Amino acid sequence: MTTGRDDDALTWDGDDDPTLHLGADRTPQTDAGSADRADAPASTAALPDGYTAVGKGSEAVEVTPAPARTPDRDGAVAVAERAPMGNGALVALGVIGGIYALYAIGWLIGGLRLQGRAQYLVFDVMYQGSLWLAVLAPLLWFGATFLLTRGRRPWVRFVWLAAGVVLLLPWPFVMMGAVGQ
Structure with a gap:
């Protein structure tokens, strides 16, 4: 064998x-x-700060110093790479995003239910413009909050998202419902 x-x-x-x-x-x-x-x-190789060369020829490897870190306006030291969001933050972001999508649907349904009653108050063109602005408002709030709080701490993003959940409640749908009174 x-x-x-x-x-x-x-x-x-x-x-x-x-x-x-x-x-x-x-x-x-x-x-x-x-x-x-x-x-x-x-050969001379360079390692980032915090790494250690080991083994044969490790004495020839240089360690490059880390760039100077300055505190931002919140007082936190900026890190070169942001840590990814944790599982809980991703799930919470998905749930809040789903709430905003339901809010957009609620504004659409509630606004269409009120269309016949509001025609005597405003012109049809004005009503259609405000209806579509109301439908897009939750989606725009979510997108703007997500982009504008990108470099901030996660709790700041969730505070603004929670404020949008409270402020953008689809009142026509809540008061009239899907079928109406």
Whole structure:
């Protein structure tokens, strides 16, 4: 029975390629070339602040300092990369977005139910313009809040979204309902 490399369960075509086994100086790691690598100058690589080079040739690696961080108008220090939203924030954002979509539908239904009663107050063109503005208001509020609070803390975004939920309640739908009185 042979126990060679070909009998391994996780071998792939091209595993014997010498370019896959490169060292720090980017030359193939073979026994015959080890003397040549010792004479070659070490390449200087740079790591970001907070990382540590380990292993052979790590003494030649430089650590670049982090850029200076200045506090923003909230007093928080700006981070180079914002952390992604957590699962709870994403779920809450989805629920609030669904509420805003239902509000837009509620404004449409309630506004269409009031159309016959409001014709004696305003011209039809004025009513249609205000109806579509009322239908788009929840969607515009959600989009504007999402874009304008992009660099802020998550609680600021949710405060503005909650304020929109209270302010943009579709009163025609609430008072008249889908069928009317």
